[in-house]
Amino acid sequence: MISPFFPGILAGIATFLAGLLCFKKPGADKKMKRLELIEIFGYEQIKKEAESAGWQLKPKEFLVLVAGAVSLGIFIAVIIDNIFYIIAGVIGGFYLPRFVVMQIRKRKRYALFAELPDSLKFVVARLIDYGSIPKAVEASLPDLSPQIREPFIKFLNSI
Numbered sequence: 001m002i003s004p005f006f007p008g009i010l011a012g013i014a015t016f017l018a019g020l021l022c023f024k025k026p027g028a029d030k031k032m033k034r035l036e037l038i039e040i041f042g043y044e045q046i047k048k049e050a051e052s053a054g055w056q057l058k059p060k061e062f063l064v065l066v067a068g069a070v071s072l073g074i075f076i077a078v079i080i081d082n083i084f085y086i087i088a089g090v091i092g093g094f095y096l097p098r099f100v101v102m103q104i105r106k107r108k109r110y111a112l113f114a115e116l117p118d119s120l121k122f123v124v125a126r127l128i129d130y131g132s133i134p135k136a137v138e139a140s141l142p143d144l145s146p147q148i149r150e151p152f153i154k155f156l157n158s159i
Contacts, residue, residue: 041062042094046062052105054104057101066094069089072092073089074086074089076088115148119140122144123140137156141153
């Protein structure tokens, strides 16, 4: 049996999150509160991980991920009538953004590994003509896809 307080709590939290995300108040107080909330859930670290994966994570996207995980935990707590699922929602709010960034990084890595053999075939074919690896890589850059071209350009710049 669902307690009569759970729907009220759920509605209150949903209203608070909607107000936090949608309505803009003049002044810096709102930005400070939002920044504090973002810092609690580790936005800066996840933003750096997302940038290394090639994804620009905006604060609003981050808050939507966190709010979605927390509200899902609250929703399940109301349905099942077990308050401990709210704790699971908060824990999910901490880990869901990291999980999304890891999945994006993994997908890009697999795409890179799928293109690597063909790209290396281009470089090896040019190696016979040019005699050195840097010259062969430089000559084969126009034939490579944009995703795989970036690591080869970094290689050339490091040499």
